[in-house]
């Protein structure tokens with residue numbers, strides 16, 4: 044049947060239309076799962092707002108520290 048021929052039609056390289064559809068469905072499923080996971084972790088992101096990016100002037104350490112931190116976690120020099 045022409046419909047079956049359509050599904051086995053090469054779309055790109057050696058990928059058939061059927062495979063392309065399967066990949067598309069897989070991609071959508073992964074994309075939705077990713078969005079759900081991100082939503083679940085969005086509360087954690089809110090907590091991360093209590094941290095700030097910091098580069099130490101003394102030892103050049105860089106990373107996230109607590110917004111309420113007063114000294115460098117590496118060299119213990121006070122944050123200015």
Ligand SMILES: [Zn+2]
Nearest residue numbers: 099102115118
């Ligand atoms: Zn430091």
